[in-house]
Amino acid sequence: xxxxxxxxxxxxxxxxxxxxxxxxxxxxxxxxxxxxxxxxxxxxxxxxxxxxxxxxxxxxxxxxxxxxxxxxxxxxxxxxxxxxxxxxxxxxxxxxxxxxxxxxxxxxxxxxxxxxxxxxxxxxxxxxxxxxxxxxxxxxxxxxxxxxxxxxxxxxxxxxxxxxxxxxxxxxxxxxxxxxxxxxxxxxxxxxxxxxxxxxxxxxxxxxxxxxxxxxxxxxxxxx
Ligand code: CA
Numbered sequence: 040x041x042x043x044x045x046x047x048x049x050x051x052x053x054x055x056x057x058x059x060x061x062x063x064x065x066x067x068x069x070x071x072x073x074x075x076x077x078x079x080x081x082x083x084x085x086x087x088x089x090x091x092x093x094x095x096x097x098x099x100x101x102x103x104x105x106x107x108x109x110x111x112x113x114x115x116x117x118x119x120x121x122x123x124x125x126x127x128x129x130x131x132x133x134x135x136x137x138x139x140x141x142x143x144x145x146x147x148x149x150x151x152x153x154x155x156x157x158x159x160x161x162x163x164x165x166x167x168x169x170x171x172x173x174x175x176x177x178x179x180x181x182x183x184x185x186x187x188x189x190x191x192x193x194x195x196x197x198x199x200x201x202x203x204x205x206x207x208x209x210x211x212x213x214x215x216x217x218x219x220x221x222x223x224x225x226x227x228x229x230x231x232x233x234x235x236x237x238x239x240x241x242x243x244x245x246x247x248x249x250x251x252x253x254x255x256x257x258x259x260x261x262x263x
Contacts, residue, residue, distance in 0.1 A: 040085040044068045045101065046117060047073035051140075055088065058144040061177075063191060065219025072096035079105045083178050083215055084112040086151055089134075091118045091125065099207070103142055107131045113145070113154045132218055144228045152176070159202045166201050168261055170246045173201055182245035192217060193238040200251075209258040235259060 042064045046052035056066045069075035069229070072093040079087060079101065087105070091098035102114055116129045119140040126137055126164065135154050138147055152164065152175065164176040172181045178194050188253045189197065195217045200208060210231045233251075242248050252260045 040216055041065045041083065041193075042085045042086045042088065042230055043075065043078055043082070044088045044114070045072070045079075045093065045098065046088065046090040047071060049088070055144065055147070058139060059148070059219075063077075063195060070094075070261045072098065072101050072162070076101050076104055079110055079112065080108055083212075084110075085216065086087060086154075087112045088147070089114055089116050090117060099125070099132060102129065113151075113158065115150060115154070117142070120143045154242075155202065157224060166198070168197075168204070168263065169243065169250050170199050171247075173198060182242070183247050187241050187245055189238065193241070195243075196238055200259060204261040204263050207254045207258050207260045213235055213258065 040063075042059055044055050044059075044066060046055070046068075047070050051129040052070070053069050056068055059066050067078055067084075068221050069078055071094045075087075076091070087110075089098045089102060093101075098116065098118075105112070105114075112129075113135040113139060114129075114133065115136045116126075116134050117138055117140060118125065130135065134158075136150050138150060155175075156162070156164070164174060170182050170238075171187075173227075174180070175198065180189055180194065180197065196213065199213065199216055213231055214220060237250055239248055242251065251261050252262045254260055
C-alpha cells in the first residue's frame with residue numbers, strides 16, 4: 040500500500056518512513072505543502088499522513104484541495120496543535136483520524152489498520168475469503184487449519200484483492216498499490232501474472248479458489 044508522508048520535521052518523517060517501509064508500505068515523502076499537494080493529486084495513495092504546521096501552508100489547505108479533487112486516500116492528521124477547533128475543522132474536511140505529537144509509531148500503524156477495517160467493513164484483523172483466513176496483523180494465511188506459505192508480494196496481492204472484493208482491479212492498479220510504481224506495459228502485465236499464478240497455485244493446493252477470477256484483458260477479482 041502507498042503512503043504519502045507530508046511532514047517538514049525531517050527526523051520524524053524519516054522515522055515514519057523507515058518504520059512503515061519495514062511494515063511493507065511504499066512510502067513517499069514531501070517536506071512542504073506545495074509538493075505534498077502535487078503528489079496527492081498525481082498519485083493514488085492509500086494513506087496520507089499530514090502535518091498541519093507546514094512551512095508554506097496550513098496542512099488543512101492540502102486536505103481541502105485533495106477532497107475537492109475527490110482524492111480517495113485516508114488522511115491521518117499529525118499535529119502538536121491541541122486546539123479543538125483545528126480538530127473539528129480537519130474532521131469536517133474529511134480527515135479519517137488524528138494523532139497528537141509525540142506519538143508511537145506502533146500506535147500510528149494500529150490506527151492505519153483500524154481505518155482500513157472501517158473502510159472495508161472488517162470486524163477484526165482477520166479477513167475471511169471462502170475457506171481462507173487472512174490474518175492482517177501477523178500476515179499469515181490459513182485454509183482449514185493449514186498454514187500457506189506466501190511471499191510478501193503474494194500476501195500483499197491477496198490482501199489488496201480481498202479488501203476490494205467483488206471489484207475488478209486492473210494490473211496497473213495492483214502494480215501501483217503493491218509495488219508503488221508503474222512499470223512499463225509489457226513487463227508490468229507479465230510480472231503481475233506470474234505472481235498471481237504462484238499465489239493461486241499455493242492457495243489451490245489447500246482448497247477451492249473458484250472465487251479468484253481472472254477478468255480477461257483487464258485484471259483480477261475476488262468474487263464472493
Ligand atoms: Ca511541522
